[in-house]
Amino acid sequence: MKTAKPSPETATPHDHHHDDDHAHTHANVQAVLRTSPASPASLDAALEMAEAYCRERGEKLTPIRRKVLELLLTSGRATKAYSLLDEMRQIHPGSAPPTVYRALDFLLSAGLIHRIESINAFAVCHDLTQCQHGILVVCQQCGNVTELHEPKLRQALVAQIEAAGYRLSGDGIELKGVCAQCQAAQPSPAEAAAQS
């Protein structure tokens, strides 16, 4: 089953009908958009890509939407709305919460970012274009997000869920975890027990 994001009637030349297409057409995109802080060059590239994507959909990446996306790209991890608001206020002192929430809503509906429910935060999609979302693995300690792009794995999972009579309530599949850096930064449960 395909759950491609809604796209404008005008399908792009590289409309994804085959999973194999994905690896080829987006190999460079994935290289640019890891969930780590973006370098200035990749930041510009990502913002340009997002802008082109919105234009293609007949929507506009307004300065405020762009800024919120930029903050998320720069952070490189899942970030809470109030932190984004704080950062916005450093740039535009008068920024009101609804401005930031509306920008987040837009970015969510455009599929450019994910809502990370387990830690109530937002993270940039690994792929700022109209491909399917992958499976998100979220570090519950630092907000690092890795998007596993394995369409077959996702399809198998969704098929099992549907076979069990369920329908997913969103296109996000989120797994909770602790990233490598956070694991390295603290003793394992066994080590902690040995020390106490």
Ligand SMILES: [Zn+2]
């Ligand atoms: Zn995604």
Ligand SMILES: [Zn+2]
């Ligand atoms: Zn972590």
